[in-house]
Every structure is written in structure tokens, then in C-alpha cells.
Amino acid sequence: MDDVTGCLACDLTAGRAAVPGGRVHQTPHWVVEHCVGPLGVGTLIVKPLRHVVQVAELTEGESAELGPLLRRTGSAVTALTSPEQVYVCLWSHAGGRPGHIHFVVQPVRREDMNGHEQFGPALQLAMFQAGRTPDPQAVTAFVGRVRDHLAAQPS
Structure with a gap:
């Protein structure tokens, strides 16, 4: 399946739902967008263009692009953002499936x-529980900067 209506990731990619700041970057197999949830300005999502629910389902082409794209992102x-750390984690559940x-x-x-008194997965959970989504204007400004940065980097 390449596109599943009702899948938030597919709906965002297909333009059926709004992505803050628009698409950041795209390769033949992957798309980079800003996170729609409460994980803060600068949190990006790297997802396959087609609907894939298991890493084992990735094609050779998707697999070959993934590592370099995650590194560049x-x-x-x-x-x-000059963070203390950049978390990179796989998420793949929606409603327990x-x-x-x-x-x-x-x-x-x-x-x-410090603000959530947590780190790692507990920090992400605390950020979701707090439910503070980033200011859309700040997201749009960041997306413009990161789009330019990725375009200037060699693939």
C-alpha cells in the first residue's frame, strides 16, 4: 500500500492534513516534515513516502537512503538548535496498532x-502529557531555516 487515507502520516504527506511550515525535504523514498505534536520547535519527522508499518518492509532503496538522511537531518x-542532545527514535503505533x-x-x-524533570522517553511522554504544541509561526520560521540548511548540504 502506498497511501492509506486515515493514516495521519499518509494524510500529512498527501496534503489531506496540514503540516506546520510545509514539507522540509524529500528524497525519492522519504519525506522530512516538522512534527505536528508537542515535542517542540525543531522536532522533525523522517518517514517513508509509502505506507510502511515495519522496518523489515523497507525496500533496498528506502533502506539505502535512510541512514544518510537521518544523519543529515x-x-x-x-x-x-544547538541542543544538548538530538534524540532519534522510531515511532510506529497508532491507537495500539x-x-x-x-x-x-x-x-x-x-x-x-529541567522544565519537565525528565529525560529520554519519559521526557517525550511528559511533553505529550503537557500538550503544549509549538507556535505555528515559530515552526514555519524554523522550517524555512532547516529547508535551506538541508538544500545546502551534499546528499
Whole structure:
């Protein structure tokens, strides 16, 4: 399946749902977008263009692009946000069922950890529980900067 209506990841890619700031970057097999959830300005999502629910389902082409794209995306987030750490994690559940895989590339700042008194997966959970989504104008501004940064990097 290439596109599943009702899958948030597919709906965002297909334009059926709004992506803050628009598409950041695209390769033949992957798309980079800003996170729609409460993980802060600068948190990017790297997901396959087609609907994939298991890493084992990735094609050779998708697999070949993934590592370099995650490195470039992590590098861009690091350069533009100066975080203490950049988390890169796979998320793939929606409502307790396997969903469209996506890698979350999240800049984590000391103030995030101090503000939620958590780090690692517990920090992400605390951020979701707090439910504070980033200001759309700040996201749009960041997306413009990261788009330019990725375009200037060699593939």
C-alpha cells in the first residue's frame, strides 16, 4: 500500500492534513516534515513516502537512503538548535496498532529536561502529557531555516 487515507502520516504527506511550515525535504523514498505534536520547535519527522508499518518492509532503496538522511537531518537540527542532545527514535503505533513508521528527530535542550524533570522517553511522554504544541509561526520560521540548511548540504 502506498497511501492509506486515515493514516495521519499518509494524510500529512498527501496534503489531506496540514503540516506546520510545509514539507522540509524529500528524497525519492522519504519525506522530512516538522512534527505536528508537542515535542517542540525543531522536532522533525523522517518517514517513508509509502505506507510502511515495519522496518523489515523497507525496500533496498528506502533502506539505502535512510541512514544518510537521518544523519543529515540530525546534523541540521544540531546546527540550527544547538541542543544538548538530538534524540532519534522510531515511532510506529497508532491507537495500539502498528502504524506508518516515522523517525522522530528531536532537539533536546536542558530547559526541556529541567522544565519537565525528565529525560529520554519519559521526557517525550511528559511533553505529550503537557500538550503544549509549538507556535505555528515559530515552526514555519524554523522550517524555512532547516529547508535551506538541508538544500545546502551534499546528499
